[in-house]
Amino acid sequence: MIHEIKNPIIRHKLAQLRNKNTASKDFRELVEDISMLLTYEVAKNFETQTIEIETPIKSCNVEVLNENNFVVVPILRAGLAMAGGALKILPNASIGHVGLYRDEKTFEPVEYFFKMPPDFAEKILIVVDPMLATGGSASAALQLLKSKGAKKIYFLCIVSAPRGIEKLTADHPDIPIYTAAIDEGLNENCYIVPGLGDAGDRIFATLQ
Numbered sequence: 001m002i003h004e005i006k007n008p009i010i011r012h013k014l015a016q017l018r019n020k021n022t023a024s025k026d027f028r029e030l031v032e033d034i035s036m037l038l039t040y041e042v043a044k045n046f047e048t049q050t051i052e053i054e055t056p057i058k059s060c061n062v063e064v065l066n067e068n069n070f071v072v073v074p075i076l077r078a079g080l081a082m083a084g085g086a087l088k089i090l091p092n093a094s095i096g097h098v099g100l101y102r103d104e105k106t107f108e109p110v111e112y113f114f115k116m117p118p119d120f121a122e123k124i125l126i127v128v129d130p131m132l133a134t135g136g137s138a139s140a141a142l143q144l145l146k147s148k149g150a151k152k153i154y155f156l157c158i159v160s161a162p163r164g165i166e167k168l169t170a171d172h173p174d175i176p177i178y179t180a181a182i183d184e185g186l187n188e189n190c191y192i193v194p195g196l197g198d199a200g201d202r203i204f205a206t207l208q
Contacts, residue, residue: 035085121149135167
């Protein structure tokens with residue numbers, strides 16, 4: 001299921017993110033901000049538990065999240081910039097990492113790193129990656145997590161293309177997708193159009 005979050009603040013920050021003149025420092029901060037806002041939307045699905053506390057006036061029942069029940073999983077490397085935003089909403093969440101890169105000739109994902117907390121399979125996973133283009137890397141990462149026992153997963157991206165959405169929903173119909181924008185499509189190099197360029201290069205200032 002796809003959720004396109006049309007919050008005006010997200011739209012405003014996304015406009016700055018798309019601008020080719022936005023510096024890497026500002027780009028990273030915008031990615032983190034949008035990630036935080038997307039995580040806030042996802043959190044509407046989370047269950048709370050009731051506990052009793054003492055206010056300065058009297059005791060009362062309040063609702064709280066079990067923050068230890070979450071794992072933020074950036075898909076390397078661009079997903080790292082989104083992790084900080086998610087952790088602003090869930091600061092006590094654990095962090096896992098999935099490393100994939102896209103083969104420039106075949107456009108197929110290649111795994112090179114996987115490191116998760118030991119009990120991650122029993123927790124709620126929030127997988128983050130700024131771009132959902134062909135969907136190959138995202139689908140491979142989600143399949144890898146499932147193969148290791150993960151059962152409850154949300155996928156967050158900033159910009160998505162119809163092709164990537166179609167692949168992810170076909171391969172993983174059980175995983176909700178949250179995105180800030182659904183763009184027109186892909187160009188001949190499988191970059192999202194209009195998109196925002198190569199998110200990793202813009203985040204880490206590695207543009208050629």
